[in-house]
Amino acid sequence: MKKIIQTLLAFSLLSNINAIAEEYEVIQVYTQDELNLLISKNQHLQRVKADECQLVQDIEAHALKVQEPSYVFLWGDMLAWGVCVERDAKLGMYYINQAAEQGLLAALEQLGRYYNKGILVFEDKHRALTYFREAALQGHLQAQISYITLLNEGYGSPHDYEDAYRVLYNNVISNSQTKQKAKVLLANLSKNMPEYVIQRAQKPDNN
Template sequence: MVDPAAKLPPVSVAPLQVVPLYRQDELLDWIEQGRHLKQVKQDRCQLTQDIEARANVMKIPSYQFLWGDMLAWGVCVKPDAEQGVKFLWAAADQGLAPALEQLGRYYWKGILVQKDLLRAETLMREAASQGLLKAQLEWIEMLLAGLGSPLDYEEAYQLLHGAVIGDKALHGRAASLLSRLAARMPANAVARAKAMG
């Protein structure tokens, strides 16, 4: 008797691609570019349990940020904004600049949380002082909108003036913000900030 399966053509199976766990530097790069959630989706949510473990058990700030965003926006998991914001705070409490910036923006705009302008400005200032360009730009926007104090102008000017910005559009935005901020500052404060920046 002939085996019926022997007459079937061979089935070609595409090899499974194992998605390696994200390296710290690439994850931070994706976070700064706003691509971290897209990457998780692109990897078909294969690393969800690993991400959760690194956030919840190992308490790695970049993974706390990623897990918090996944929870907040329901990426590969059931949405849970409250838990998501808690994980963002855990990352911010460890000093992760993108977490400080994102929470500052959320409190400024009232996204997922109630507006709290004092908290927003404090968080954004901390992220800006760590050298995060996005936060430096947003902090000056906050100051120009009346948040913070005129005593902050010199520090904000110095931070952004000293930033290296390769993108033409961002460079132009920074120049415009610096010009607007300088118009509110005494000339000697602008000169000091430029010398320090």
């Protein structure tokens, strides 16, 4: 009888271990590529909530100990909006700024968007332009669109036009609606540019 009980206990323990292992396999820390893709689609906070907030400690560790830029940004956004943690907008913005200083384009674009629209901070178009420009010149499509939008509204300097035109014109845009929007923005910007500057800006980046 004792042997049977021991066998049953061992089987029960093994089953629990397997169940825990299976659960761990389902909910894991995101890879850098996966997280960057989620951030680019603005789905990172939804994913954290969809995972039932089970990865909060792992995300915090990646952000604070390993200091991976995408995790620093994610942790900051979670704090800023109170996703799976107690909301602390000031601390959240601090970490989003840290990610931007580390060169994460999504963080630069988001800071530009926040200052452009007055989200969590006072509206400041000139500061927004600075963030958009930095991300735009490094290839961030949404930042390029927002950058030219502000230039077309009269912010910035005519000296900015050529670089802004060049990076958006030479970008690869798969979405037809976004491409049409970019076309209109470029056409409006070109009205304030000499023809020779437009031609120069339309040359491939590698020339």
